[in-house]
Amino acid sequence: MTAQLAGLLLFLIPFAGALLIPLVNFFAPRAVPWLAVLFGLASSVIAFFLLGGTPAGAPITLDILPGFFRSGLLLDPLSLVPALIATWIGFLVLIYSLGYMKGEENLARYYALVLLFIGGMVGMALADNFLALFFFWEVMGVCSYQLIAFFYKDPKAAAAGAKAFLTTKIGDIGLLAAIIILAVNSGSFSFSVNFGAAAGLALPVLGLAAFGFILGAAGKSAQFPLHVWLPDAMEAPTTISALIHAATMVNAGVYLLARVSPLLALVPWSLTLVQWIGAITALLGALLAAFSNDLKRILAYSTVSQLGYMVLAVGMGAAFASQFHLFSHAIFKGLLFLCAGAVIHAIGTRDIRQMGGLYKHMPAVAITFLIGAMALLGLPFLNGFFSKDFILEEIILGGAWGPLALALIAGALTAFYALRTTFVVFWGKPNYQTHPHKTPANMVVPLLALALACFLSWLLVGPLSEAWIASGLPAPALSALELIRVTFSSLAFLFSLAAIVVGFFLFLQRARLARYFHEQEPGWIRATSRGLGFDDLYTWLADRIRDFGVWVRMFWEERVMEGINRFAAWGSLGLSRLSCRLQTGDVHWNLLYVTLTLIVVLGVALW
Amino acid sequence: MVSALVILQLLPLLGALLVWLLPRILANSRQLDSPRQLDSPRQGVLAGWLTVLFALAQFVLTLSLMPNWGVAQLPFLGVTLSFCFDPLAATALLVISGATVAASLYALRSKDAAGAPARGSAFYALILLVLFGTSGVALARDLIQFYLFWEAMLIPAWFLVSLWNEDPAKVKATGLKFFIITHIGAVLMLASILWIFSLAKTTNMDLLITFLPSLPLATLVPMTMLFLMGFVVKLAIFPFHTWLPDAYTSAVMPVTLTLVGVLTNIGIYGFARFLPFFPSNAAAALSLPLLIAAVVTMFYGGIQALVEKNVKRIVAYSSISQMGYVLFGFATLTTFGLSGSILNLYNQAATKLALFMALGMVAEAAGTWQIDQLGGWAKRLPLAAVVAVTAMLSLVGAPPTFGFWPELLTFTGGFASGQILLSALALVASVLSVAYALRLIRFVFYDPLKPVGNMGTDFKSVPIFLARTPWTGNLALVACFLILLFFGVYPAPVYRLVQGALAFLGLGG
Numbered sequence A: 001m002t003a004q005l006a007g008l009l010l011f012l013i014p015f016a017g018a019l020l021i022p023l024v025n026f027f028a029p030r031a032v033p034w035l036a037v038l039f040g041l042a043s044s045v046i047a048f049f050l051l052g053g054t055p056a057g058a059p060i061t062l063d064i065l066p067g068f069f070r071s072g073l074l075l076d077p078l079s080l081v082p083a084l085i086a087t088w089i090g091f092l093v094l095i096y097s098l099g100y101m102k103g104e105e106n107l108a109r110y111y112a113l114v115l116l117f118i119g120g121m122v123g124m125a126l127a128d129n130f131l132a133l134f135f136f137w138e139v140m141g142v143c144s145y146q147l148i149a150f151f152y153k154d155p156k157a158a159a160a161g162a163k164a165f166l167t168t169k170i171g172d173i174g175l176l177a178a179i180i181i182l183a184v185n186s187g188s189f190s191f192s193v194n195f196g197a198a199a200g201l202a203l204p205v206l207g208l209a210a211f212g213f214i215l216g217a218a219g220k221s222a223q224f225p226l227h228v229w230l231p232d233a234m235e236a237p238t239t240i241s242a243l244i245h246a247a248t249m250v251n252a253g254v255y256l257l258a259r260v261s262p263l264l265a266l267v268p269w270s271l272t273l274v275q276w277i278g279a280i281t282a283l284l285g286a287l288l289a290a291f292s293n294d295l296k297r298i299l300a301y302s303t304v305s306q307l308g309y310m311v312l313a314v315g316m317g318a319a320f321a322s323q324f325h326l327f328s329h330a331i332f333k334g335l336l337f338l339c340a341g342a343v344i345h346a347i348g349t350r351d352i353r354q355m356g357g358l359y360k361h362m363p364a365v366a367i368t369f370l371i372g373a374m375a376l377l378g379l380p381f382l383n384g385f386f387s388k389d390f391i392l393e394e395i396i397l398g399g400a401w402g403p404l405a406l407a408l409i410a411g412a413l414t415a416f417y418a419l420r421t422t423f424v425v426f427w428g429k430p431n432y433q434t435h436p437h438k439t440p441a442n443m444v445v446p447l448l449a450l451a452l453a454c455f456l457s458w459l460l461v462g463p464l465s466e467a468w469i470a471s472g473l474p475a476p477a478l479s480a481l482e483l484i485r486v487t488f489s490s491l492a493f494l495f496s497l498a499a500i501v502v503g504f505f506l507f508l509q510r511a512r513l514a515r516y517f518h519e520q521e522p523g524w525i526r527a528t529s530r531g532l533g534f535d536d537l538y539t540w541l542a543d544r545i546r547d548f549g550v551w552v553r554m555f556w557e558e559r560v561m562e563g564i565n566r567f568a569a570w571g572s573l574g575l576s577r578l579s580c581r582l583q584t585g586d587v588h589w590n591l592l593y594v595t596l597t598l599i600v601v602l603g604v605a606l607w
Numbered sequence B: 001m002v003s004a005l006v007i008l009q010l011l012p013l014l015g016a017l018l019v020w021l022l023p024r025i026l027a028n029s030r031q032l033d034s035p036r037q038l039d040s041p042r043q044g045v046l047a048g049w050l051t052v053l054f055a056l057a058q059f060v061l062t063l064s065l066m067p068n069w070g071v072a073q074l075p076f077l078g079v080t081l082s083f084c085f086d087p088l089a090a091t092a093l094l095v096i097s098g099a100t101v102a103a104s105l106y107a108l109r110s111k112d113a114a115g116a117p118a119r120g121s122a123f124y125a126l127i128l129l130v131l132f133g134t135s136g137v138a139l140a141r142d143l144i145q146f147y148l149f150w151e152a153m154l155i156p157a158w159f160l161v162s163l164w165n166e167d168p169a170k171v172k173a174t175g176l177k178f179f180i181i182t183h184i185g186a187v188l189m190l191a192s193i194l195w196i197f198s199l200a201k202t203t204n205m206d207l208l209i210t211f212l213p214s215l216p217l218a219t220l221v222p223m224t225m226l227f228l229m230g231f232v233v234k235l236a237i238f239p240f241h242t243w244l245p246d247a248y249t250s251a252v253m254p255v256t257l258t259l260v261g262v263l264t265n266i267g268i269y270g271f272a273r274f275l276p277f278f279p280s281n282a283a284a285a286l287s288l289p290l291l292i293a294a295v296v297t298m299f300y301g302g303i304q305a306l307v308e309k310n311v312k313r314i315v316a317y318s319s320i321s322q323m324g325y326v327l328f329g330f331a332t333l334t335t336f337g338l339s340g341s342i343l344n345l346y347n348q349a350a351t352k353l354a355l356f357m358a359l360g361m362v363a364e365a366a367g368t369w370q371i372d373q374l375g376g377w378a379k380r381l382p383l384a385a386v387v388a389v390t391a392m393l394s395l396v397g398a399p400p401t402f403g404f405w406p407e408l409l410t411f412t413g414g415f416a417s418g419q420i421l422l423s424a425l426a427l428v429a430s431v432l433s434v435a436y437a438l439r440l441i442r443f444v445f446y447d448p449l450k451p452v453g454n455m456g457t458d459f460k461s462v463p464i465f466l467a468r469t470p471w472t473g474n475l476a477l478v479a480c481f482l483i484l485l486f487f488g489v490y491p492a493p494v495y496r497l498v499q500g501a502l503a504f505l506g507l508g509g
Helices: A003-027 A029-050 A077-100 A107-126 A130-148 A155-186 A191-198 A203-220 A229-235 A238-247 A250-259 A268-290 A295-315 A319-347 A363-377 A383-398 A401-427 A441-470 A480-488 A491-508 A510-520 A523-529 A531-582 A587-606 B002-029 B035-039 B041-065 B087-109 B121-139 B143-163 B168-200 B205-214 B217-235 B243-250 B253-274 B280-307 B311-331 B335-366 B382-395 B404-416 B420-445 B471-489 B492-504
Strands: A061-065 A069-072 B070-076 B079-085
Touching (some): A003 A107, A029 A107, A077 A107, A130 A229, A130 A250, A155 A191, A155 A203, A155 B404, A238 A250, A250 A319, A319 A383, A383 A491, B002 B041, B002 B070, B041 B087, B041 B121, B079 B121, B121 B143, B121 B253, B143 B168, B168 B205, B168 B243, B217 B311, B280 B420, B311 B404, B311 B420, B335 B420, B335 B492, B404 B420
């Protein structure tokens, strides 16, 4: 099998599954989950053909719009990392779903959409042109909308799905505009042609395109100020949260920014904009996570925050560091979400104040969650530690002190909320009412696999950087040993250690902090409980648009436009009434008209 | 070739006669008390199937004639009729005959609200007459011939709108409004045709193509504008849109389907045919005003769809907004924009037929069109829900549905024409589309199930899935659904046809 064929199959297999499952559901609904897992397994196996050593093979292309747009595959390390993450973590999520979604209604819809989602992410990553990227990008948007609103009978879920679709759509129009602007100038959608042609473009045009890309990435990767959809997306089944946060969707924005980073480098202000968006998002996410009490929301805000780090890295021109962190994050965040799913499955609530002491009932989940949380806060020798420090190092090298300060405060807050959440859920005083359900084995296996990967995945830095350099992408030459040496001897290590210590201190003082916040109730703490007012602002805006719509509908359309119609009708009716007066039926009058007409006609003729 | 085109043209007329007469002949053999019984539903079933058959025959005949493009002259009663079968005409014929099949399939088994008259043979005969008129419009290669068929399509449509009406109180008003406003457009078009005739002494389009560029720009611009007004009104571009919501909303569903799938699309066809027909300098002078009208229409329709409470009216306003995109594509005067808008012929028909049929099934079952009385219908009518969501995605131009490709080409045309600001505004309008489309889907299909009429929320007692809606309607629904998905994933076949159409119009290709 050639690499090109393997790449094609990597997203065609999930798509075939998505197509087949609704049909199978007609006669064998019970086989659906297993069929989905089978398709996931098939593409996971195919994925190994892409790791290296496979001959590239002839390019596979397809004429979509003949004469205008031909799509093909691009297999380089930058595209393969998100694709493989989507395939493998997606597969784990499918296995986990067997237990988690057991007994739910509409499982065919669920599994078909999950496969479509995974295929969409793989297709997005492997596209060799902007249009196919956008196509799959939008397919993911559709899947996320449908899956977030999976429990459609719940108004909150229905609203959250719509919100996710609408918010990301705002970013998407930016992305589409950027793609079209580039295509109109270069006559092609392909990456290579556009990157080649970009240098010849006027700076304002390029700036417009860069802004569009940043907007698109901000929407998909839930960056400030378009981050509002991600916390609400927690209404989805937890498996879907794991999928969105670890394997698909949010990684797309970071991938896009890394992919277009050569373009961004041509526009001086755009990288600065990206840095600040990333840094603000990192801090904002961490702050909101620290003050949340909903387990899934904490993790959602944590994703927002971690994506901020990745975006910040792209802004520093360090695409490799961002992808390295994306890789680590996918693993530990997938783990954390699946653990959270197990907890929610067991006691049926998401509020951490109603949990506590769950270690006794589910030690495996507790330990793996702890490992994930430690990777999240960056404890040495876990994957999150190396990749986050890598990013901090790049920030220091780039001399972006403002974003660095925000990132470090965010680091301290990350340590705080990671410790707080783990402790409150698994070790604190038990507060739950029900008897916890046992965790089924098919839910535990993915947890163990991911926990192990948290310890080991950073070892892959060597092959990864080699592959990047081999395909001409900008990356430092690093082996795992080298990474250890560089990391521990850097300034960033000291900074992040300090951040963790501060976070730990905050964690120890949490009782005092809680009392302070409870008694004083400063204004900003109330604001954090409402997402710092972003939702309020957007709701206000949407309401004003709706008010305007009501005005247009009730006044302009009903009164003015219909008024014109009525006036025309009334006017012609009046005219006809007026002319009716002339038709008296009286012979004398008629003779008068005849005589007058004759006089006029004769007069005109003679004159 | 001549005979084939004449058959293509006359097939719906023959069908209309047969549909109208056959039930009468059959009924004559039995004794009937009153002529009212002629339009009884039982006669309607036979008439309906005949309609499906004739429209399908036209569809198949168009497909089988497809590579044989050409022009045919036919002397007839002292004048020469001129028919032209090119990829654009074929596109229009496929869409309108396909839409007629869908509309009559849906009409066969659906039930209208109480108060609407029964649908008998007269109803189906009128549907075929509309198809006859529109086929003539699509095939005409002579301006007077074009105009005659344009009128021939409006008149049966007027009968349909004013007689088969769900709203007895407003029946006269909506029918007249529809007829008068669309007729104003037609008369302006006639004025332009007569003006052209007074200067050129011919109405044959092949001869006019060489003649028109010799006219001064000051004559050409108003002449072109007058001509295009017929289509602007037909597409319901702001401020000539007021007929559309009333006509769509008060007519019974099958009539709405005909209006949506046949009449509106023939307006799109008219633009595609005549915008390149007039010399490019005249069109260029009109480009900016049309672009602005298009953008205003997008927002105007969208914002009303966002707050409207009647589901059918929401889709009607969304249709106005969508026609803004169609006009935008044309008005860019680029090959991208034109191919986008011609592609929209297929897309708009499939998308809106699917959306209207799915919502029609919901409304028929629920007995209401009010959005705040609906909710949770995905549970009761899963097929309608799946198709409605797909059609909604196509409406907002989201992959993997058909709607993405026309939208992409339209916007590419916009940016290629250099109108960055207006194109950006058009993109922003698509966010508005998403907002109203999501609202529609959410409050009709999602959320907890609301009890409607005598139905409780206990849906377990209702039989599941397909059995609940008529199979003919489901068939039409599934066909639209498959079209939306297939061409959404692989638009190359229709795109090739569109490129062929552009080549025949003398553009790109």
